[in-house]
Amino acid sequence: MSLQEICQWINDTGPATALRESELAFPIVESIHVLAIALMAGTVSIVDLRLLGIVLKKEPVSQVADQVLPLTWAGFALMTISGVMLSAAEAAKLYTNPVYRIKLVLLVLAGLNPLIFHSTIYKSVSAWGEWPRPPARARLAAICSLTLWSAIIVAGRAIAYYH
Amino acid sequence: MRDSTSAFAVIEMVHLLGLAMLGGVVLIVDLRLLGVILPTRPADRIARDLAPFLKGSLVVMVLSGIPLVSGEVMKCYYNGAFRLKMLLFVLALTFYFGVHKRVTRSAFISGWAPRVVAGVSLGLWLSVGVAGRAIGFL
Numbered sequence: 001m002s003l004q005e006i007c008q009w010i011n012d013t014g015p016a017t018a019l020r021e022s023e024l025a026f027p028i029v030e031s032i033h034v035l036a037i038a039l040m041a042g043t044v045s046i047v048d049l050r051l052l053g054i055v056l057k058k059e060p061v062s063q064v065a066d067q068v069l070p071l072t073w074a075g076f077a078l079m080t081i082s083g084v085m086l087s088a089a090e091a092a093k094l095y096t097n098p099v100y101r102i103k104l105v106l107l108v109l110a111g112l113n114p115l116i117f118h119s120t121i122y123k124s125v126s127a128w129g130e131w132p133r134p135p136a137r138a139r140l141a142a143i144c145s146l147t148l149w150s151a152i153i154v155a156g157r158a159i160a161y162y163h
Numbered sequence: 164m165r166d167s168t169s170a171f172a173v174i175e176m177v178h179l180l181g182l183a184m185l186g187g188v189v190l191i192v193d194l195r196l197l198g199v200i201l202p203t204r205p206a207d208r209i210a211r212d213l214a215p216f217l218k219g220s221l222v223v224m225v226l227s228g229i230p231l232v233s234g235e236v237m238k239c240y241y242n243g244a245f246r247l248k249m250l251l252f253v254l255a256l257t258f259y260f261g262v263h264k265r266v267t268r269s270a271f272i273s274g275w276a277p278r279v280v281a282g283v284s285l286g287l288w289l290s291v292g293v294a295g296r297a298i299g300f301l
Contacts, residue, residue: 042187
């Protein structure tokens with residue numbers, strides 16, 4: 001079975017068809033998806049701006065991260081669940097959409113960024129967490145995160161314009 | 164504007180990026196006022212620190228919102244969700260500059276007042292967002 005056939009099969013399953021053809025459920029899931037992205041990208045950008053030394057300079061990085069990132073994860077979970085539902089409903093169409101592919105690659109990169117960040121420079125946060133302007137490697141991770149999430153929002157919106 | 168798909172799309176993207184920023188700032192400030200996050204850090208300082216980003220994202224949203232509307236003025240005029248959104252937006256703005264800012268600026272932030280203000284603020288901004296998304300579906 002090729003990937004295209006798998007997408008077609010997902011597209012034709014009962015739940016995917018029901019969601020695609022629903023006049024109420026589809027817009028609701030789509031609205032949840034948009035709000036979840038705002039929740040996730042909005043909260044993570046606060047942490048990124050703290051890492052860049054732009055906002056909340058007097059609050060320790062570890063406290064901002066510990067307190068704000070659970071919200072980011074909640075947004076991420078909502079975004080993923082609603083995103084998988086929307087993807088399944090339109091699987092056949094999305095298979096050929098170049099922007100959708102770009103978005104998936106961007107999502108993988110956006111996921112790798114915090115993995116690298118937390119397993120490297122963030123390990124020594126107790127040493128620099130109180131600095132108004134964190135070390136260059138932390139600032140780099142913040143710039144990557146801001147860039148990637150902005151690009152994901154842009155790509156997500158662009159999907160609808162490619163048929 | 165209405166005829167140019169790419170210009171409409173680009174401005175819509177800017178509008179969405181502004182939404183993410185605004186949503187993030189509102190959430191952090193209001194959840195702090197509710198005592199849910201960063202309870203040991205001063206709420207007035209957090210609110211003051213993030214205020215430029217709240218106002219900045221508002222400016223981005225209004226500046227990108229105007230061309231989006233002007234391309235479809237007549238469609239929007241008859242759109243119930245659009246009318247509701249504008250009403251909620253004016254309410255949210257009035258509430259922020261009239262009440263919210265005063266509460267977070269006062270030196271003494273405690274008791275039930277900041278919690279009520281934060282709850283109302285979250286409710287208003289969330290409704291603006293939901294009504295905004297609904298415009299496209301009506």
